Amino acid sequence: xxxxxxxxxxxxxxxxxxIIINGHYKDFGYGFYCTNMERQAKRWALTKRGESIVNxxxxxxxxxxxxxxxxxxxxxWLQFVVDCRRGVEHSYDIVEGPMADDQIWDxxxxxxxxxxxxxxxxxxxxxxxxxxxxxxCTESALKTLCYEGSEKV
Numbered sequence: 001x002x003x004x005x006x007x008x009x010x011x012x013x014x015x016x017x018x019i020i021i022n023g024h025y026k027d028f029g030y031g032f033y034c035t036n037m038e039r040q041a042k043r044w045a046l047t048k049r050g051e052s053i054v055n056x057x058x059x060x061x062x063x064x065x066x067x068x069x070x071x072x073x074x075x076x077w078l079q080f081v082v083d084c085r086r087g088v089e090h091s092y093d094i095v096e097g098p099m100a101d102d103q104i105w106d107x108x109x110x111x112x113x114x115x116x117x118x119x120x121x122x123x124x125x126x127x128x129x130x131x132x133x134x135x136x137c138t139e140s141a142l143k144t145l146c147y148e149g150s151e152k153v
Contacts (some may be wrong), residue, residue, distance in 0.1 A: 005148065006034040006134060008055040009044025013150045017057075017142050028095035031135035032142060034100075040131060045153050052153035058146040059134070065141050070097025073092075073125060075118075082112055093141040099131035108117045 008014060018033040026033065034057065035041050045052035061067075068090070070077040081100050084090070085108065100108050107124045110116040116124070136142050 004036060004059055006036050006057050006059045006145075007041030008032070008034045008051050008057065009041040009046070009048070009153075010055060011045070011048035011050040013053055014055045015147045017136065017145055017147075019137065019139070019142070025085050025087050026135070027081045027084060027100050027133065028097075028100050029090055029137060031095075031137035032145075033133055033135045035132045035134065035147075037130075037132050040099075042153050051131060053150050054092075054153055055150045056148040060144050060146070062144050065093035065144065066091065068092040070094045070095075070099075073098050073122075078108070078111075078118075078121070081108060084113075090137075093138045094136055094144070096134040097132075098109050099133040124152040 008017070019031050021030045026077075035044075038054065041054045042052070045054050070080070077097055080090075080095075085100075085105075104125055107116065107121050110117060111121045136145065
């Protein structure tokens with residue numbers, strides 16, 4: 001990814017990102033979630049109570065951090081998301097790849113529960129619009145971010 005702008009949708013300005021561990025597991029585990037898609041960050045911000053704010057960061061890749069990148073939804077991505085959503089921890093500093101949005105997550109749950117086959121899962125997600133997320137899972141990963149500003153949506 002080199003050096004790029006990434007976005008975090010929130011209801012507050014986040015100049016100093018932190019890793020917040022809460023009770024619900026996400027696609028790539030606990031961490032600070034961002035995206036390289038400004039439109040997606042705006043959607044995230046609009047789901048929050050209060051103000052809708054998009055925070056902007058410069059991300060500078062660092063070869064010293066342990067990165068896992070999924071270029072697209074694959075069998076490996078699906079298993080990783082299922083594991084993370086079940087609370088299985090991983091050892092990566094940063095994980096990047098497609099997002100299991102609410103609709104895709106419903107399909108993941110159906111697959112996990114044995115209600116649909118893996119083939120049916122892939123057929124259902126085939127026509128979804130592109131998504132992107134990058135999660136910073138450790139303090140060393142957060143050091144790759146530089147706050148650039150924020151804007152109200």
